[in-house]
Amino acid sequence: MKTITMSDVNELARRTGNTPMGVLTELIEQGYQLTEEAPQPKGKPLSSAKDALSQWKESKQRIADEMYKGDPLVRQLMDADNAYKGFAPQSQKSILQRDEQGNVTGTSKSMLTGATMKEQAELMAAIRATYKQGDN
Template sequence: MNTVTMTEIKELARQTGNTPMAVLTDLIERGYQLVEDAPIPKGNPLTSSKDATALWKATKQKVAEDLYQADPLVRQLIDVDNAYRGFAQQPKQSVVKRDEFGNVTGTTKSMLTGASQKEQAVLMAAIRANYNQGQ
């Protein structure tokens, strides 16, 4: 036997433009059985900031997908935004690693075997600037 929940009925009613009662009546005539929605757990499921961030990102993505499917204007704006981001300049990766104070702490490549002359010059300029800043 097929089952349906009130959440699904409300979604079908929204998609078809019918009332939830009309959708429910039609589904019962087709042999569906109404079941209760799963209970919402009580208490705070967010025990850490990582959980909260993950939930926020998932919710944000779900809302964007729903709006993208339902609204042609939102779909057009999201497509334009994605195209704009594709043409934007990407941030240039530096060879120099810095700490939170801006001091040089190392490199991302080996200066002996992996870095070009230009990258070596950038590192030396950063070291000089760091040294002169300390005086």
């Protein structure tokens, strides 16, 4: 039994100038059978979770860029979201170390040589708050 794929039929139709349906009908009359082509994988194959994550981020960014270019509403919303994120207060890591009850047990920097004035003020405020809790 002879087999042929649809891409072969399209190529023969292009070469001969006939329609793909006409070429397919003629081939079936000659004893050919149409078979399905194996789907070709798109993109590069994944070899690790890191590859999958990078492909996901890449496609996510590409889609966001396409939507930003093509849709004015998406553009406005993304611009507003970026502006909001720019004004949002940034979380700062504290140098204070606390126990389970929230009491200050130490610092991650030396108060004499490594801490900034702001960090020293943070420690003093925490010490004051601890003493005020003891008065109650």
